Every structure is written in C-alpha cells, then in structure tokens.
Amino acid sequence: MPATSQHNEQAATTPNPFPGPAAEYGENPARFLANERVVDDGDGTRGELMLARIRGLETIELCGFWLAVERALANKEGREPRDRVERAIRERKAHLEEHGEGLPQAGMTSAERREAAADRDSESAAVLLDEDGEEVSWSRQRGASVGASR
Structure with missing residues (x-):
C-alpha cells in the first residue's frame, strides 16, 4: 500500500499540484520531478532516480499524470517543461502502448x-x-x- 504522507522535512517542501490524482494514484510525481531542475543523461547521478522512475511507470494514464505534473511545476516556476523529462515520459507511454501496460519483467499486469x-x-x-x-x-x-x- 503506498504511503499517504511523508514524515520528514521533504514533506513540507514538496509541491503537490494535483492532490486528488496524487491520492488516487498513490504517489506524487513532484516528489521526483521537483528535486532535480537539470536532468543528467548519464554523466553522474543527478536526475537518474527521476528517469528510472519514469521508466517504471506502469500505465498510460500514469504517464499522462506525470507529464501534467512536469508541466504544472514548470508553469509554477516560470520555465518551460524540460525536454528530456517530457521525452522520457512520451517514450515510456509509447512503449506501453506498443507492449501493453504493466512491467513485463514481472510477467503480470498491474x-x-x-x-x-x-x-x-x-x-x-x-x-x-x-x-x-x-x-x-x-x-x-x-x-x-x-x-x-x-
């Protein structure tokens, strides 16, 4: 069962632009998306957790939610959505559309x-x-x- 609250200082600083869907999905993508302003494509560790979590999205609907959160955070911060983040989400969505939802290595649907x-x-x-x-x-x-x- 997903955690419904965070008991640390991060809980007070993590934005939640869509609390309703976050409760429905059991996660707040901003927890990952807000922490790293610049995504590292492999030269170090910055952004790797964010990209790994995107690669683990299990449904097309969840991909749309993550994309909406990235865009909401960008709007709130007065910036454009990050190309690398949007591309990673779109790639994951395309993969799920082609291969089906869920994580194939588990051999089961969500x-x-x-x-x-x-x-x-x-x-x-x-x-x-x-x-x-x-x-x-x-x-x-x-x-x-x-x-x-x-």
Missing part, C-alpha cells in the same frame, strides 16, 4: 500484481487484533494492535 499483493497480505505471519481482540487484515490496520505471531 491489476494482477495488486491482486497478488492482496493475497500475500492475507498470508501475513503476524496477527492484528482490533479493540475487541478480533483478527483484522493488514489492509484494515487502523486502530489495530499486533497480537501474536502464528
């Missing part, structure tokens, strides 16, 4: 991976208990406390 993760979630080694001592799944862990290991 929906299949979510289902598999939910199955793994139900096979947890720890047991969460609610205030009445009833077992609670990991996906509903609000207000739960760890009971005993199986």
Whole structure:
C-alpha cells in the first residue's frame, strides 16, 4: 500500500499540484520531478532516480499524470517543461502502448500484481487484533494492535 504522507522535512517542501490524482494514484510525481531542475543523461547521478522512475511507470494514464505534473511545476516556476523529462515520459507511454501496460519483467499486469499483493497480505505471519481482540487484515490496520505471531 503506498504511503499517504511523508514524515520528514521533504514533506513540507514538496509541491503537490494535483492532490486528488496524487491520492488516487498513490504517489506524487513532484516528489521526483521537483528535486532535480537539470536532468543528467548519464554523466553522474543527478536526475537518474527521476528517469528510472519514469521508466517504471506502469500505465498510460500514469504517464499522462506525470507529464501534467512536469508541466504544472514548470508553469509554477516560470520555465518551460524540460525536454528530456517530457521525452522520457512520451517514450515510456509509447512503449506501453506498443507492449501493453504493466512491467513485463514481472510477467503480470498491474491489476494482477495488486491482486497478488492482496493475497500475500492475507498470508501475513503476524496477527492484528482490533479493540475487541478480533483478527483484522493488514489492509484494515487502523486502530489495530499486533497480537501474536502464528
């Protein structure tokens, strides 16, 4: 399950131009896009995390969201969107259109991976208990406390 908040100084400084879609997708692309103003194409490490994350985008829709965030950040900062970032997103989108969505090395679509993760979630080694001592799944862990290991 994606993190819903950041507990550090970055959380206060990371812009979030589209909080609704960020919550829907479970990520804020500005976390990657805002940190590096100049993308390094391989001469060092600056920008490599951003480009690696773009290469890992799983859906065409998510590519569009990332592109919108790059453009919103550029507009906010009074600059043009970075050509290298836009090109990387467009290339990833084209790849997904040609080969299908998801990460091929996983051998599953994003929906299949979510289902598999939910199955793994139900096979947890720890047991969460609610205030009445009833077992609670990991996906509903609000207000739960760890009971005993199986």
